[in-house]
Amino acid sequence: AQSVAQPEDQVNVAEGNPLTVKCTYSVSGNPYLFWYVQYPNRGLQFLLKYITGDNLVKGSYGFEAEFNKSQTSFHLKKPSALVSDSALYFCAVRDPRRTDKLIFGTGTRLQVFP
């Protein structure tokens, strides 16, 4: 079955430190992977996606993600966290059987402390 796992419910990091939000996936064929962010009382905002090519994908607000095929991971990273990065982050993979369907993880809450 196609699935996405975000093993951490919450990640805490001090402002200015690097951050990593983890995501692993299980999908048949080549994965199409996405990261979205959700601020309080807001919808999901698209951050970045991996379709093919360079394993390091750069996205909005200084975020990047590293695709690792052997570890089936797509971790979200940022070199220096900001308090304003505090939000709920979702990893998603496109269902290869239905290209319009995204399979989401349960989300990871990122808390950046000043």
Add this chain to the structure above:
Amino acid sequence: ETGVTQTPRHLVMGMTNKKSLKCEQHLGHNAMYWYKQSAKKPLELMFVYSLEERVENNSVPSRFSPECPNSSHLFLHLHTLQPEDSALYLCASSQGRAETQYFGPGTRLLVL
């Protein structure tokens, strides 16, 4: 942020009420989606419309009824809902069903 708008932002309804959620996208997209977001659960895809044609999703109860009158507007008609239907309902759109989906701010629904 204003590419996809949803109204109302908050809705409280009784189990016998009929209400509708509205979504409008200003991005020129041709596919639109309804998702349900419940606490501690992954987002659930409810319905997909592409070029105003509905893609069936058999797992959604019939008390939810979507309508897509044109490529810019999407409605979700609600009737005789249950308390467990309380959730954040998100609309999204994309240029083609295989392209990146962009989300609206959601409607927070409470069923009493």
